[in-house]
Amino acid sequence: MRIFVTGGTFDKEYNELDGKLFFKDTHLHEMLELGRCKVNLDIRTLMMVDSLEMTDSDRQIILDHCKRAKEEKIVITHGTDTMEVTARVLGETIRNQTIVLTGAMIPYKFGSSDGLFNLGSALAFVQTLPHGVYIAMNGKCFRWDNVRKNKRTGTFEELK
Amino acid sequence: MRIFVTGGTFDKEYNELDGKLFFKDTHLHEMLELGRCKVNLDIRTLMMVDSLEMTDSDRQIILDHCKRAKEEKIVITHGTDTMEVTARVLGETIRNQTIVLTGAMIPYKFGSSDGLFNLGSALAFVQTLPHGVYIAMNGKCFRWDNVRKNKRTGTFEELK
Amino acid sequence: MRIFVTGGTFDKEYNELDGKLFFKDTHLHEMLELGRCKVNLDIRTLMMVDSLEMTDSDRQIILDHCKRAKEEKIVITHGTDTMEVTARVLGETIRNQTIVLTGAMIPYKFGSSDGLFNLGSALAFVQTLPHGVYIAMNGKCFRWDNVRKNKRTGTFEELK
């Protein structure tokens, strides 16, 4: 199984000197250790960006890495704001793999993050769902062509 | 979906006055809120025991509640030491339901628990796996008749 | 003893919806409870501002509240960026009170904050130091007329 890291709230840190949020390294290894995760995982950081700043070419890079990956099961950590856009880019092309995008509303380093819960559910969904592209958030799993983030509540929901 | 709480490390607290660990209320509501879980869940506490002290009649109570539940999908939080025993009791009888047992190695209240990760994965596995009884720990899922806790490492593994 | 809350990193929260930091209520009550603090304290929020945005008239408000307070010992929670400026305004006027300003480099809600440590030290310094105005940060205590924040390291130091 493979995990691609792209950034997002998941991995944001607080800069003590200027009070701003920023990216350094991914916390994924630390989170998997905290979860005592024993699944065989190959983690690779593709980028470290806020998903509001993710470009079309960033999404092509993600798509290329998924297509070239020899693994059939892939989890992608991603900012929640445009997670549905990346899911659509992947969903329209990917055929013989199960890909689950997940993220967090609160940075992991802030101590009360939903990230660990979402990561646990994403790793479970990717092991059990049929080929396709999905978003795992809030304990639920959505197909790429039937999901949006409700900007007002911050939760994910089906289109219809 | 339904969650039955039976105690276990998950819900242990630290007594400031005598320095011992004890059970008070379940932290499941708090954990689901932290995980921003939006799955429709009916939570019921059946007992609050250390799984080393769980008796045969305790396991019959759990089995009865599962059989009488109208929900097809059930998650059970349980101490890890005898989780495999309860899974076997359920596995030999349950037919038309998907039941996932999960737990934690570190109490949730201790701030660096694997519980949130396991809960996320258990809720995902129960939504996607076929009827049967399973244990979800360490990011993995095991069938009730092919799992044991390795007492030395504290992790779960297949029998063969 | 009295505590005046003015905001600062201490009390910043993370907004899940837009990913920005903001002020809501002070976490001081929660922090004092966590510290099992049994000192008799009267807490009052004067404002909730980032200290970079604190104006001269804000500082006059703080000074007025200190002068009008019947308590001889006062702790003020304050953003670190201009803590030395407010300390100077108070220090040039206050005569018969002990006032200790303190703050944090990391928001309390982020789980790994220096705030609890600083609060503990500020409450101890205010109980034991002679009349005057002080800044308590990094386990140390500085007189108002001999302190600056080193912007590069984020720590406080004496002028000479």
Add this chain to the structure above:
Amino acid sequence: MRIFVTGGTFDKEYNELDGKLFFKDTHLHEMLELGRCKVNLDIRTLMMVDSLEMTDSDRQIILDHCKRAKEEKIVITHGTDTMEVTARVLGETIRNQTIVLTGAMIPYKFGSSDGLFNLGSALAFVQTLPHGVYIAMNGKCFRWDNVRKNKRTGTFEELK
């Protein structure tokens, strides 16, 4: 300034394999780093015991180390159950030093500990109080000959 570590709830850890609490290394360095403490400190672990199991000869060892220390200011981390006994042993002998004992009701590793708050206050009290032996708990400071732990409430109070 010097810190002597003797164990106590402060430094207890949770053993995942048998669910018991135990001592490994002190967390003091980690706590001081979290508190961004910049005080010059020399930390030395004298023992790692539950204070209920501390013997008379353990207390002599602590006393000897205090007397032989060249530092005038010493903080001692100690279990709360017999903190007053050790304070008395030191108080009856120590003359030209300021010694502050402190501890925690909740282990530091459990994520919601009073330890960081108490450590901050102890380090401040030791810098400002006249020679003598004190206990710093709950934001307060008690002289060695006028303090007891109220076993029912878990807080420290004056004898009269």
